[in-house]
Amino acid sequence: MRVNPNPLADLLATLGQNQQQINTDLQEIASGLRVNAPSDDPAAAAMLVQNADQTSEADQYLRSIGSVQAELQNADSTLSSVTTTLQRAISLGTEGANGTLNSADRQAIAVEVQGIQTQLLSLANLSYQGSFVFAGTATQTAPYVLDATSPSGVRYVGNSNVNQLTLGNHFSVQTNLPGSQLFSSPGNDVFQAIQDLITNLQSGTNIPTALSEVSNAYNHINAQRVYYGNAINQLNSQQTYLNSDTTQLAQQQNTLGGADLPSVIGNLENEQVSRQAALEAMSNTLQTNLFNYLK
Amino acid sequence: MSSLNASLAAALSGLTADRGALEATTNNVANVNTPGYSREVPVLVASDPIVVDPLTLGTGVTLQSIESVRDPILESQIQQETQTQGQNDAQVSALQQAQVNFTNNTGDIGTAISNFFDSINQLSASPADLSVRQGVLTAADNLATSFNQVANNLSAQRGNLGLSVVQTVGQINQLTQQIAQLNSQISSLENVGQSGGTFVDQRTQLIDQLSSLVDVSVIKSDNSLTLTTASGTALVAGQQSFQLQTQLNSSGMQEVFAQGKDITSTIVSGQLGGLLAARDQHLPALQTQLDTLAAGIANAVNAVQTGGYDLNGNPTGSTDSKGNPQTPVYLFNPPPATGAAASLSVAITDPSLIAASSDGTAGSNGNAEAMYALSSQAIVAGQSPTDYYSGIVANVGNLTSNATAQQSASNLVLQQLNDQRASISGVSLDQEAANLMRYQQSYAASAQIVSAINTMMQTVINMKVS
Secondary structure, X not given: OOOOOOOHHHHHHHHHHHHHHHHHHHHHHHHOEOOOOHHHOHHHHHHHHHHHHHHHHHHHHHHHHXXXXXXXXXXXXXXXXXXXXXXXXXXXXXXXXXXXOOHHHHHHXXXXXXXXXXXXXXXXXXXXXXXXXOOOOOOOOOOEEEOOOOOOOEEEOOOOOOOEEEEEOOEXXXXXXXXXXXXXXXXXXXXHHHHHHHHHHHHOOOHXXXXXXXXXXXXXXXXXXXXXXXXXHHHHHHHHHHHHHHHHHHHHHHHHHEOOHHHHHHHHHHHHHHHHHHHHHHHHHOOOOHHHHOO | OXXXXXXXXXXXXXXXXXXXXXXXXXXXXXXXXXXOOOOEEEEEEEOOOEEEOOEEEOOOEEEEEEEEOOOHHHHHHHHHHHHHHHXXXXXXXXXXXXXXXXXXXXXXXXXXXXXXXXXXXXXXXXXXXXXXXXXXXXHHHHHXXXXXXXXXXXXXXXXXXXXXXXXXXXXXXXXXXXXXXXXXXXHHHHHOOOOOOHHHHHHHHHHHHHHHHOOEEEEEOOOOEEEEEOOOOEEEEOOEEOOEEEEEOOOOOEEEEXXXXXXXXXXXXXXXXXXXXXXXXXXXXXXXXXXXXXXXHHHHXXXXXXXXXXXXXXXXXXXXOOOOEOOOOOOEOOOOOOOHHHHOOEOOOOHHHOOOEOOOOOOOOHHHHHHHHHHHOOOEOOEOHHHHHHHHHHHHHHHHHHHHHHHHHHHHHHHHHHHHHHHHHOOOHHHHHHHHHHHHHHHHHHHHHHHHHHHHHHHHHOOOOO
């Protein structure tokens, strides 16, 4: 059988393939990536798109948690001040309910409770980074204004709307409680209770009734605080989850698209050895033919 | 009765034949590196004997012809595989260029989509914050720009492929002209009973080159050769070649014409077939997918945007706060029916016009939440934006890797076929050296005989008549 007498073209093609593989290996080593173009592994490339999106989403959720966390903590500690203030009002009211006090003493206490009223008004108008926290979604104006015509002495100008914020897949939190639910809840109206306490202290009648109103309001605020406590806890645990999720996504990204350096370097060495061998064999064998021996 | 003169003639025929055979060897050695050259072998036959009763006497040797050794079936297989290779090469290089647009990096469409929806989530967390709102506009602008860039790159690439089509058609015309000329030279040789020899080699070489450019069918008759495309368009008929033309069509694409007829869609193989497939099928499919994605996002975002209130509490839909009709405030300019990706643009520059609010107050994020929810909703052909985009990436990756795999497979097949051809037609220096030796020796032997006959003649001449 006659064989191809000039195998040089074939050998060069094989050397070319060998060189191509070496180039690919070098690129993988240089970039640290196995998937440098979609055609390197189309399925992995598509999953890397998803992975990048999920990573970027998780990072954003963490940023968004950062923006609302401080606001919620601020609201919670403000409500804590409200309860302290209401406690002070209760103890003043209890003092005023003591039958041994004269009218002048009760007037003095009433003045002190008026101070508390002002304090509560300022607490209810808490603003954080330019937004009024207890105004529902009408965050651009102070929700409580003094109004002598109102029975409670103040008027709520916010709304009763709440915001939900998505902070994960199928996870969202309510980011505010409106003043209408906190301070102006019918039956537990903080300002009405304080106003009644002031009026009754001044008149010296029905002080215990007013006291029980204040104490109801106090209980209501305490109960509502649970919402903030829960929300802050949820944010913290979501933060922990997202952090570990980000780590996992990074691992997945590396598994999908990262170069397996030890094996790439191993391949590279093998290819270099076989290239060397092929070159030497070619240079030795292709030099001789029968003409060399005809004398 | 035999004569010394007859022997001398026989010996001389040996000398002539050996010299001729040696010429074939010389030519083979000289062409050892000529591409497409088929080795020549001398065809030696014993000369017709003469009958001189009662003897039949040989009259030496005749060098009948010098023939090239080739396998026509193998050659047609090589031509076919060369077409496939040409097609694959053109497709692979086009697709590799196209897939760069979809390679994962910080400016790709996938990242821009993520960043855009991330900015909406940030808006949802701080709906009244102007700098956050500005961030949404910037992200929307980046999204539009990345769509524009990729769409423009793909159209530019299609334009460049059109230029390659023109160049390829030029090369095809040149080759068919050369082949027609060779046809005429070969047939004039063959008409006088001679072998076309190296002209045939040259023609085969040119047909191989032509095969890498376009799908060629070879029809051989007695001493002429006809070339057509696979669908039957004549390229060469005997000594005449038919030129292909290119012409811009209504959408600015170069189309291929033969004798006034548009044959663009019938060319499926060779480099021209590959170029046309990339330009008219693969790249347009990618463009359509991009348009679907861009239009899907823009329309869904606009639908939510026009259902809320801007930072100042004004409704963004088609009726204003007093119930009068107004132009809706879009976030993206509503995309056209075709070319959405190339023309995607942001409609507003005032960040306060983004409708984050669902109740008219600045602190409401209800509409921003609805807009953010789009990121995981089936708003693009039944898929979420990122799912659809990752589908495009998988698609372009598969196209490219399949074409590359076909390219390597066809390279291997071609290499093997060429190997086979070389084993039949290639010049072996060992063999030529052996032939050289053989012809040299037989030449020397024939010469020896001539000199022997000469001696015998002398003997006869010097005979003294006694």
